[in-house]
Amino acid sequence: MFDGPEPIYLQIAEHLRRQVLDGTLQPGDHVMSTTQYATTYRINPATAAKAFGLLVDEGVLYKQRGLGMYVSEGARDLLRERRRAAFFTDRLDAVLDEARTLGIGQDELIDHVRKRSAQ
CATH class of the missing domain: 1.10.10.10 (Winged helix-like DNA-binding domain superfamily/Winged helix DNA-binding domain)
Structure with missing residues (x-):
């Protein structure tokens, strides 16, 4: 395990x-x-x-x-709050930096998020 x-x-x-x-x-x-x-x-x-x-x-x-x-x-709320903060700073910020490097604009990102959320 x-x-x-x-x-x-x-x-x-x-x-x-x-x-x-x-x-x-x-x-x-x-x-x-x-x-x-x-x-x-x-x-x-x-x-x-x-x-x-x-x-x-x-x-x-x-x-x-x-x-x-x-x-x-x-405990669950405590963990969620910590994970949410880490999600934005550790993961999403890195993804946004990479998107900017690749020339992916805000509208394209938002469209993709909406499509994935609808699935």
């Missing part, structure tokens, strides 16, 4: 973020423990703990002492 080029803990964190974004994990849902995660995916428990710690720092998960990790209220 975790075979991408980035460190496994980042892949785990991204996997959990996607589950929150797509609604698989809802606010208040219990997330499997680091030990369960490590056993299920055959990884070092410290790797899973590092991913969970990252998500706690981001406000996506919270820890209840003695009970485990849970999805934070508002």
